[in-house]
Amino acid sequence: MKNILKKISTAMNIVTRKKERLYTSAVILAAGLSARMQGISKQMIELSGKSVIAHTLCAFQNCELIDEIIIVTNEAEFPYYNEEFKNEYGITKLSRVVLGGNTRARSAENGFSAISKNADFVAIHDGARCLITPEKISAVVKAAFNKGAAIAATKATDTMKKADEDGKITGTLDRSKIWRAQTPQVFKKSIYFVSLKNCKSKGAAITDDAMMAEHAGFNVYCIETGSDNIKITTPADIREVLGVLNGRESK
Structure with a gap:
């Protein structure tokens, strides 16, 4: 009888733990056509033995708070994310690969539509930010768990100016209140759904997911993730990213 009660108690504890565990889906945006990279796909550039997108995916794979990964890609690169790719880099959390849209916002929407029904939170990340680490991902996800919505960001260090259409300075901003938005940007699923619908x-023109949530009236919090969470946009960014990767490997 004691053994039966013990088994029942153990089973109930397991169920309780499962309910308490928040499920987070990561949507990796990698559908861009790299207009400023002279026709070269920035996701496929090899840096330190891995493609840019492989570096990014490995960071999310190794973050214990991420439960699944959805990649949003373009038609030309869709076949790249096959079983061979998953096995080579150990990307076991990759659950779906979907096609992107003609804008970043549409690609994010396509990715969001593909997340698990079990998801409590969604993390949207630029595939070209390949220097993100599991620790920084966790920091943003944990903040979102507590606040509902949080983004990776870094405080401005330069003096920030406002100017008119002619470039004439009209004011100086208080840089202590200025943050440079990055990714991942993490939201409670219901917040993201309402924000997207709104x-x-x-028909609001948005530049990132946090702005979408702001427009819907939700509070979004900035989490400091440092200035090295670079998004590869130009050839100069590649040199900078490679320098950081080489520095990490030499430690």
Whole structure:
């Protein structure tokens, strides 16, 4: 009888733990056509023995708070994310690969539509930010767990100016209140859903997911993740990213 009660108690504890565990889906945006990279796909550039996108995916794979990964890609690169790729880099959390849209916002929407029904939170990340680490991902995800919505960001260090259309300075901003937005940007699933619906109904032009949530009236919090969370956009960025990777490997 004692053994039976013990088994029942153990089973109940397991169920309780499963309910307490928040499920987070990561949507990696990698559908861009790299217009400023002279026709070269920035996701496929090899740096320190791995493609840019492989570096990014490995960081999310190794973050214990991420439960699944969805890649949003373009038609030309869709075949790249096959079983061979998953096995080579150990990307076991990769659950779906979907095609992107003609804008970043549409690609994010396509990725969001593909996440698990079990998801409590969604993390949207630029595939070209390959220097992100599991620790920084965790920091943003944990903040979102507590606040509902949080983004990776870094405080501005330069003096920030406002200017008119002619470039004439009209004011100086208080840089202590200025943050440079990065990714991942993490949201409670219900917050993201409402924000997306609101944005589509109003036809608002947005530049990132945090802005979409702001427009819907939600509070979004900045989490310091440092200036090295670089998004590869130009050839100069590649040199900078490679320098950081080489520095990490030499430690």
